[in-house]
Amino acid sequence: LPFHFLLNAEYPDLRKHNNCMASNLTPAIYAKLCDKATPNGYTLDQAIQTGVDNPGHPFIKTVGMVAGDEESYEVFGDLINPVIKERHNGYDPLNMKHPTDLDSSKIHSGLFDERYVLSSRVRTGRSIRGLSLPPACSRAERREVERVVVDALAGLKGDLTGRYYSLTQMTEKEQQQLIDDHFLFDKPVSPLLTCAGMARDWPDGRGIWHNNEKTFLIWVNEEDHTRVISMEKGGNMKRVFDRFCKGLKERLIQERGWEFMWNERLGYILTCPSNLGTGLRAGVHVKLPLLSKDPRFSKILDNLRLQKRGTGGVDTAAVGGVFDISNLDRLGHSEVQLVQTVIDGVNYLIECEKKLEKGQDIKVPPPIKQFK
Amino acid sequence: MTKNCHNDYKMKFTTDEEFPDLSQHNNHMAKALTKEIYEKLRGKSTPSGFTLDDVIQTGVDNPGHPFIMTVGCVVGDGECYEVFKDLLDIVICDRHSGYKPTDKHRTDLNYENLKGGDDLDPNYVLSSRVRTGRSIKGFTLPPHNSRGERRAIEKLSIEALASLEGEFKGKYYPLDGMTDAEQEQLIADHFLFDKPVSPLLTCAGMARDWPDARGIWHNENKTFLVWVNEEDHLRVISMQKGGNMKEVFRRFCVGLQKIEAIFMKHDHGFMWNEHLGYLLTCPSNLGTGLRGGVHVKLPKLSTHAKFEEILTRLRLQKRGTGGVDTASVGGVFDISNADRLGSSEVEQVQLVVDGVKLMVEMEKKLEKGESIDGMIPAQK
Numbered sequence: 074l075p076f077h078f079l080l081n082a083e084y085p086d087l088r089k090h091n092n093c094m095a096s097n098l099t100p101a102i103y104a105k106l107c108d109k110a111t112p113n114g115y116t117l118d119q120a121i122q123t124g125v126d127n128p129g130h131p132f133i134k135t136v137g138m139v140a141g142d143e144e145s146y147e148v149f150g151d152l153i154n155p156v157i158k159e160r161h162n163g164y165d166p167l168n169m170k171h172p173t174d175l176d177s178s179k180i181h182s183g184l185f186d187e188r189y190v191l192s193s194r195v196r197t198g199r200s201i202r203g204l205s206l207p208p209a210c211s212r213a214e215r216r217e218v219e220r221v222v223v224d225a226l227a228g229l230k231g232d233l234t235g236r237y238y239s240l241t242q243m244t245e246k247e248q249q250q251l252i253d254d255h256f257l258f259d260k261p262v263s264p265l266l267t268c269a270g271m272a273r274d275w276p277d278g279r280g281i282w283h284n285n286e287k288t289f290l291i292w293v294n295e296e297d298h299t300r301v302i303s304m305e306k307g308g309n310m311k312r313v314f315d316r317f318c319k320g321l322k323e324r325l326i327q328e329r330g331w332e333f334m335w336n337e338r339l340g341y342i343l344t345c346p347s348n349l350g351t352g353l354r355a356g357v358h359v360k361l362p363l364l365s366k367d368p369r370f371s372k373i374l375d376n377l378r379l380q381k382r383g384t385g386g387v388d389t390a391a392v393g394g395v396f397d398i399s400n401l402d403r404l405g406h407s408e409v410q411l412v413q414t415v416i417d418g419v420n421y422l423i424e425c426e427k428k429l430e431k432g433q434d435i436k437v438p439p440p441i442k443q444f445k
Numbered sequence: 446m447t448k449n450c451h452n453d454y455k456m457k458f459t460t461d462e463e464f465p466d467l468s469q470h471n472n473h474m475a476k477a478l479t480k481e482i483y484e485k486l487r488g489k490s491t492p493s494g495f496t497l498d499d500v501i502q503t504g505v506d507n508p509g510h511p512f513i514m515t516v517g518c519v520v521g522d523g524e525c526y527e528v529f530k531d532l533l534d535i536v537i538c539d540r541h542s543g544y545k546p547t548d549k550h551r552t553d554l555n556y557e558n559l560k561g562g563d564d565l566d567p568n569y570v571l572s573s574r575v576r577t578g579r580s581i582k583g584f585t586l587p588p589h590n591s592r593g594e595r596r597a598i599e600k601l602s603i604e605a606l607a608s609l610e611g612e613f614k615g616k617y618y619p620l621d622g623m624t625d626a627e628q629e630q631l632i633a634d635h636f637l638f639d640k641p642v643s644p645l646l647t648c649a650g651m652a653r654d655w656p657d658a659r660g661i662w663h664n665e666n667k668t669f670l671v672w673v674n675e676e677d678h679l680r681v682i683s684m685q686k687g688g689n690m691k692e693v694f695r696r697f698c699v700g701l702q703k704i705e706a707i708f709m710k711h712d713h714g715f716m717w718n719e720h721l722g723y724l725l726t727c728p729s730n731l732g733t734g735l736r737g738g739v740h741v742k743l744p745k746l747s748t749h750a751k752f753e754e755i756l757t758r759l760r761l762q763k764r765g766t767g768g769v770d771t772a773s774v775g776g777v778f779d780i781s782n783a784d785r786l787g788s789s790e791v792e793q794v795q796l797v798v799d800g801v802k803l804m805v806e807m808e809k810k811l812e813k814g815e816s817i818d819g820m821i822p823a824q825k
Contacts, residue, residue: 082592085654273648
């Protein structure tokens with residue numbers, strides 16, 4: 074008999090799966106949670122659908138579940154908490170608190186050697202409390218997110234003054250400019266996102282806001298309510314992070330009676346459990362042609378708590394020895410701590426590259442302490 | 446089901462706030478859905494919890510094509526055709542040539558009523574095929590069904606098909622359990638269906654949990670094939686090389702009736718009513734759900750100025766030999782009936798048989814350099 078006849082008839086067949094949800098969803102947990110729903114009506118089956126539909130890769134472990142609203146993290150805690158613990162290197166939401174720190178004045182050594190670092194960028198996400206997240210939101214909720222965010226952003230001043238481009242309303246000329254600036258995001262094609270329902274009603278309620286200087290950018294209703302990005306060419310990560318914190322600390326949302334989803338266990342609440350905590354990815358495009366060919370490269374990155382990606386972002390390959398290097402961690406460390414980790418780490422990588430250029434040997438640094 | 450709960454939550458927003466932006470859209474649902482209809486139906490749900498937003502999601506996500514009119518909606522269970530009547534009756538009327546809510550559909554699976562069909566010239570007609578779909582009563586449909594329901598449908602189907610004998614003796618191949626050798630054979634036979642990639646289907650939720658409880662059954666002769674849990678509960682296909690559509694249709698009718706008898710014994714007959722015929726997931730497949738067709742060589746006729754008009758008058762449609770949305774190769778076309786609802790199986794296959802016979806004669810005339818003007822048929 075096929076195996077599923079022996080278990081709960083609804084329990085998914087996860088035998089070929091390799092994602093965090095599949096590793097943690099026992100039949101007992103499924104039975105306990107399968108009849109539950111959040112106050113908005115979001116269910117376990119909906120939360121895990123993306124992980125059932127996308128078994129994963131033997132080498133890359135995806136998360137395999139999403140949250141449809143803030144309450145998902147509570148109602149489906151019996152599954153999400155072990156998933157969080159596995160994904161975030163032992164961070165235990167039941168026993169630990171997440172630190173939030175957006176005081177960028179604490180950063181030191183944040184100016185990189187621009188012969189190596191081509192660009193610097195910090196991104197995070199923010200969710201508007203009281204509205205469902207992209208996997209579950211209705212059209213009205215999504216439009217409400219857009220309205221709230223666009224209204225608030227109109228209050229930004231000085232170097233943050235900017236404007237909003239709705240995906241449904243932008244002119245062809247505006248669209249071409251946004252593409253040329255590498256700002257325009259596409260309708261998601263990754264099945265990780267589409268199977269979670271995040272592309273519904275595209276492009277309704279979606280858009281891009283950026284400041285006139287094109288150094289501060291907000292995506293509305295893509296994979297999260299908002300993605301907030303500070304970036305510039307060159308190696309001035311300090312200035313990038315200063316601007317990032319300044320923009321995020323504005324009270325514009327709050328002045329209008331709204332809040333971000335946040336709690337002291339999980340930090341900032343986002344759609345994917347991998348983006349909890351700070352939701353922060355700070356990174357650079359850096360030239361490391363020699364170091365990247367050294368067999369110790371991966372170990373060095375690992376010990377520095379860094380990850381590499383191609384310059385097209387996640388799931389792309391490096392071109393011309395230029396890598397996207399960013400922090401691995403999101404939860405359990407503050408924004409300041411993570412950005413400092415990236416700065417220290419990238420500076421170390423550049424030192425290694427310089428040593429290799431001179432024919433000198435490099436050292437694998439000791440691993441940074443984790444809480445596992 | 447908690448889908449009701451989510452729909453109730455959405456009701457706190459106004460119709461204006463929830464109404465989809467259909468300004469770029471060209472599909473039957475977008476043409477039919479007014480704010481008034483949306484307002485009237487948005488609070489409703491079928492007993493299994495399927496709502497208006499669920500019905501229309503695929504049409505909202507897929508604006509359509511300026512030239513090809515897609516349906517833009519699906520049903521999650523048989524009750525949708527009643528609960529969302531105000532929308533679906535308009536879509537059905539538009540898609541099925543003016544079919545009215547008061548019209549009755551004829552079902553005729555008596556293959557003896559088909560005249561001819563055993564003499565299509567095999568020099569032109571390369572293969573013949575008849576397919577339909579069936580939905581099993583007591584279960585919700587592919588856009589909505591849970592893993593448990595899908596597995597129960599598979600289990601019932603396996604039992605029903607395993608009891609067939611004689612020319613219908615065959616074997617079931619679950620998608621998630623076949624050997625590499627079996628898979629290669631099914632691909633070589635052109636039997637294996639893939640996970641749907643068309644956003645028309647994926648946006649309607651039909652690919653969820655793939656390949657759980659999906660599979661293919663076929664008889665030993667490889668002339669009768671059943672797909673389980675693809676776009677419908679069952680797709681039933683009778684086919685063979687050459688032009689003997691009469692035999693293909695006989696086997697189709699006999700096989701279908703044998704399968705139906707077994708399902709009825711388990712109190713799970715097929716969804717059917719006298720207004721809409723057989724109920725399937727897509728409103729385009731209501732009625733007979735039947736597509737009867739041939740692969741036929743018409744290199745000269747297909748380039749004739751009146752080819753499209755001839756097809757229209759014969760109530761036939763053309764596709765490439767890869768099926769829907771493909772181009773023809775080497776002058777070989779897939780020609781099949783255009784209608785599904787408002788005429789019977791026998792009537793639709795008769796149109797194919799008579800129409801293809803005429804078109805082959807036209808092709809032969811054109812080969813000899815003669816005119817076909819005198820052969821252009823009247824509108825059927």
